[in-house]
Amino acid sequence: MSKLLIILVVIIGTVIGAAAIGILLRHLLMPILRGIVNTIQFIGRLVIELICDAIAAIWHLFVAVLLLPAIIGCLLFGRWESVGRMVRGLGGRFRRTGRRVAGLVTRPAGVPPELRRTPGRTLGHRRRSGEFPGWRLIGELQAGGSGARLLIAEPADGAPDGAPDRVVIKCFDLSGGSPLGQMIRESRALDGAKKLGLVIEHDHDETRFWYVMPFIPGTHLAQTTTAMHTNGGQLSEAAIARSVGWCRDLLAALGEYHDAGFWHKDVKPENIIINDTGAHLVDFGLVTPLQSAMTLTTHGTEYFRDPELVRQALRGSKVSEVDGARFDLYSAGAVLYYIVEGTFPAHGNLSRFDIESGDAIRWVIRRAMADYHKRYATSAEMLADVAFLAASRNPRLVRPADLPSVSSAPVQNAASPKPSVGDVCRRPRIEVSDWWSGRYRVRDAVPGAPRLQPDAFEAARRARDSRRLIRDERRQRRSAARRSSFGGLAAFCVGLLVLGFIWVVVLETEEVWFHEPVAMSTQPLPDGQGQVLIVNNHPRRLDAHAAVRTALEERGWQPMEDVDAEARLRRDFPFDDGLQTEVDEASKRAAHAVLSTHAFAAAAIVQASSDDPNAVQVLLLTGDEATLYDLEVLAKAAGSIQSTP
Amino acid sequence: MHQLTTSFVRRLRDRDEAAWFELWQVFGPILRGQLMKWGNGRLGMETVRDLSQETLAALSKSIERFDPTRGVRFSTWLLAIARHAMSDEIDRRMALKRGAGKRPIHLQEDWMGGLGNAVDADYEQRIFEAKVAAAIRRAESSSDFMSFEVYRMRVLDGRSGKDVAVQLGVSQPTISRHLQQARGELRTRLTEIVATWSFTPEEMAEAELAGLSGDDTLFDEALAEIWHRAASMDSEC
Numbered sequence: 001m002s003k004l005l006i007i008l009v010v011i012i013g014t015v016i017g018a019a020a021i022g023i024l025l026r027h028l029l030m031p032i033l034r035g036i037v038n039t040i041q042f043i044g045r046l047v048i049e050l051i052c053d054a055i056a057a058i059w060h061l062f063v064a065v066l067l068l069p070a071i072i073g074c075l076l077f078g079r080w081e082s083v084g085r086m087v088r089g090l091g092g093r094f095r096r097t098g099r100r101v102a103g104l105v106t107r108p109a110g111v112p113p114e115l116r117r118t119p120g121r122t123l124g125h126r127r128r129s130g131e132f133p134g135w136r137l138i139g140e141l142q143a144g145g146s147g148a149r150l151l152i153a154e155p156a157d158g159a160p161d162g163a164p165d166r167v168v169i170k171c172f173d174l175s176g177g178s179p180l181g182q183m184i185r186e187s188r189a190l191d192g193a194k195k196l197g198l199v200i201e202h203d204h205d206e207t208r209f210w211y212v213m214p215f216i217p218g219t220h221l222a223q224t225t226t227a228m229h230t231n232g233g234q235l236s237e238a239a240i241a242r243s244v245g246w247c248r249d250l251l252a253a254l255g256e257y258h259d260a261g262f263w264h265k266d267v268k269p270e271n272i273i274i275n276d277t278g279a280h281l282v283d284f285g286l287v288t289p290l291q292s293a294m295t296l297t298t299h300g301t302e303y304f305r306d307p308e309l310v311r312q313a314l315r316g317s318k319v320s321e322v323d324g325a326r327f328d329l330y331s332a333g334a335v336l337y338y339i340v341e342g343t344f345p346a347h348g349n350l351s352r353f354d355i356e357s358g359d360a361i362r363w364v365i366r367r368a369m370a371d372y373h374k375r376y377a378t379s380a381e382m383l384a385d386v387a388f389l390a391a392s393r394n395p396r397l398v399r400p401a402d403l404p405s406v407s408s409a410p411v412q413n414a415a416s417p418k419p420s421v422g423d424v425c426r427r428p429r430i431e432v433s434d435w436w437s438g439r440y441r442v443r444d445a446v447p448g449a450p451r452l453q454p455d456a457f458e459a460a461r462r463a464r465d466s467r468r469l470i471r472d473e474r475r476q477r478r479s480a481a482r483r484s485s486f487g488g489l490a491a492f493c494v495g496l497l498v499l500g501f502i503w504v505v506v507l508e509t510e511e512v513w514f515h516e517p518v519a520m521s522t523q524p525l526p527d528g529q530g531q532v533l534i535v536n537n538h539p540r541r542l543d544a545h546a547a548v549r550t551a552l553e554e555r556g557w558q559p560m561e562d563v564d565a566e567a568r569l570r571r572d573f574p575f576d577d578g579l580q581t582e583v584d585e586a587s588k589r590a591a592h593a594v595l596s597t598h599a600f601a602a603a604a605i606v607q608a609s610s611d612d613p614n615a616v617q618v619l620l621l622t623g624d625e626a627t628l629y630d631l632e633v634l635a636k637a638a639g640s641i642q643s644t645p
Numbered sequence: 646m647h648q649l650t651t652s653f654v655r656r657l658r659d660r661d662e663a664a665w666f667e668l669w670q671v672f673g674p675i676l677r678g679q680l681m682k683w684g685n686g687r688l689g690m691e692t693v694r695d696l697s698q699e700t701l702a703a704l705s706k707s708i709e710r711f712d713p714t715r716g717v718r719f720s721t722w723l724l725a726i727a728r729h730a731m732s733d734e735i736d737r738r739m740a741l742k743r744g745a746g747k748r749p750i751h752l753q754e755d756w757m758g759g760l761g762n763a764v765d766a767d768y769e770q771r772i773f774e775a776k777v778a779a780a781i782r783r784a785e786s787s788s789d790f791m792s793f794e795v796y797r798m799r800v801l802d803g804r805s806g807k808d809v810a811v812q813l814g815v816s817q818p819t820i821s822r823h824l825q826q827a828r829g830e831l832r833t834r835l836t837e838i839v840a841t842w843s844f845t846p847e848e849m850a851e852a853e854l855a856g857l858s859g860d861d862t863l864f865d866e867a868l869a870e871i872w873h874r875a876a877s878m879d880s881e882c
Binding site: 307310311314315346347348349350352359363366367370371374399400401402406407 | 666787797798815
């Protein structure tokens with residue numbers, strides 16, 4: 001019974017002990033280790049960045065020096081314009097050098113990687129806050145054609161609840177030259193954008209008007225497409241599949257706009273951001289209600305804007321008299337053409353295809369860019385075709401006959417189910433959801449339009465949501481795996497090297513600065529190994545020389561005196577105060593080198609004791625070893641040896 | 646002179662913006678190509694676009710003076726206006742650069758004066774191809790989508806009837822029917838466009854000389870050839 005109890009106690013104790021160790025490892029040691037690794041990585045990154053800055057600073061200085069003779073030469077020849085250009089260039093070099101040197105001293109916190117990849121410039125360490133209440137500026141994007149500045153910011157004190165980590169502030173400034181007409185137009189579009197949830201907040205003061213949107217990191221489609229077509233040849237299957245996927249995302253976004261009763265009006269590659277979650281439609285500066293009573297304008301981008309829109313605008317048609325959603329679909333077709341062909345559709349629907357993308361994709365493009373009455377009636381219809389292509393294993397092999405819009409209903413029957421251009425549409429039915437604020441929702445966004453295909457939209461939305469989830473999971477995984485990534489490993493190695501270097505330097509310094517004390521031996525002298533150089537360094541006891549010689553001879557050494565060797569030893573070995581109780585490794589090596597050169601096995605340095613200036617000590621240097629002997633002890637030892645028969 | 650021609654000129658004089666837009670669509674690319682050619686690769690795309698717009702603005706000012714009954718080609722007249730627009734631009738640039746130590750850009754020799762009033766064969770050929778392209782565009786707009794796609798795949802892309810039938814999931818007789826419809830529409834639109842944009846008997850006869858008045862096979866062959874030539878020239882520009 002007692003044995004069982006003991007076994008039970010041992011088992012429970014083992015389990016508790018193991019659990020305690022596990023908890024200790026998990027909650028105490030792991031954070032400490034992680035902290036150490038992070039610190040080493042930080043040091044590594046810092047060193048790498050500093051080295052880069054130093055190299056850049058040196059390079060800029062080098063170029064500046066190279067430019068100087070050229071400037072002088074141009075001055076001599078009277079080429080003032082060239083001189084001015086070079087001086088401006090030189091000024092730029094110096095500014096850059098100054099920034100680099102400043103960076104060497106004050107290394108700013110790392111700019112977020114997604115911000116680095118975004119075209120534009122970052123404010124770096126010049127982060128500003130207060131310019132826009134509730135937001136701290138961290139960067140700036142390339143401005144578009146609207147005359148507004150696009151600033152990247154992060155939430156600060158006073159930011160609205162639930163604000164994303166990073167936002168874009170589009171700011172129109174009258175004093176900065178922003179056109180008033182554009183400001184008014186965008187402020188009109190703001191209402192629609194807020195309904196679509198694309199604007200977080202907006203504000204204005206005497207000269208400025210700005211609004212805040214979520215920041216979507218990534219590159220715009222024009223850049224991505226250019227990169228995709230760099231080799232100039234045919235596109236791979238993966239590239240085609242990616243292109244179709246982006247078009248599907250674009251159509252899903254357009255569907256949301258159209259459902260809410262708006263059209264984007266400026267769908268073009270520069271307004272589509274591509275990242276690992278797909279394609280995102282941005283810039284709603286021209287967003288217009290489908291049933292607006294305003295006159296249609298020709299705003300938009302050439303080659304991506306439907307020529308029919310221009311014709312209708314020139315005729316003075318109202319927005320409500322046309323179906324703006326179809327103009328968006330034309331642009332979506334043009335964008336798909338741009339992706340697969342790598343160039344804009346110069347001849348509209350008659351543009352030639354040079355890249356082998358498959359009949360079905362061409363069919364979709366031509367159907368989207370077809371005449372106003374013959375193109376897809378709704379974004380849902382086009383989305384169904386594109387989603388079908390995206391779901392297929394190889395979009396190139398899909399026949400036009402397999403597309404949902406062709407197989408389910410003949411194209412000629414599906415054409416123009418909507419009121420024709422020029423016919424006045426009836427106003428949409430609206431339902432007021434909040435009488436106090438005046439909020440309403442459009443019940444019938446496009447009067448007379450066929451019912452949307454909810455399945456396709458739902459599928460696209462579900463796909464988007466799942467992609468968002470996957471993106472979040474990836475982010476978490478990345479943040480967890482960042483330490484084990486190559487960059488982290490490299491930074492870790494560099495940090496380790498730096499620490500190792502510091503360690504070696506400290507050790508070396510210790511070796512140089514702190515001499516090892518020479519051990520005092522109570523043993524008799526070692527047996528003779530050959531010639532020994534005697535150096536008398538005792539200022540008071542000249543008689544000690546003979547005593548030491550005797551002691552050495554008795555142990556089998558051959559005491560010798562050599563002026564040259566003594567002089568070199570005095571030069572290389574420290575003899576400053578005549579008292580040598582601490583010898584460093586370098587001095588030992590130097591002494592050994594001198595003795596080897598003059599064929600001495602050892603050197604016996606006669607010197608005074610640190611305690612008693614009249615006492616005599618012998619510092620015996622043999623090879624790399626130094627030993628201190630007391631002359632009295634040596635004498636006694638010699639006596640005992642003599643007394644021994 | 647065809648009634649369509651005179652009515653179109655009247656629309657232009659009446660400042661009908663749709664007519665001007667149509668003119669821009671038909672002649673704009675040719676004009677840009679010609680300006681690029683004169684520029685000898687030294688003019689940027691933006692400059693060419695500005696110059697073509699200035700040409701159109703000058704044309705709108707002087708359209709009152711254009712008399713279609715005098716037998717002058719509209720395209721030749723347009724070319725003369727473009728030449729003057731180019732001349733003004735060069736003068737302006739020279740004035741800007743004078744004293745700046747920069748050499749003026751070198752343009753193709755025949756950009757001014759060399760041509761006189763003679764007809765540039767290459768330019769006129771492109772004008773004719775632009776008219777055919779406009780007819781195709783108009784036919785594409787007015788005909789049934791499926792019919793035109795069948796015609797495009799079968800004739801312009803040179804696919805076999807069987808292949809087109811398989812791709813579109815229809816029978817070959819259906820393909821033939823669509824082809825007939827699209828071809829009929831194309832013939833109508835071509836006649837219309839040629840009548841609208843032809844000011845001389847030579848221009849009226851251009852379509853016939855190009856083989857566009859023959860039977861169906863000849864018509865298809867001629868149209869496809871002109872279409873491909875125009876597309877390749879556009880891509881070169």
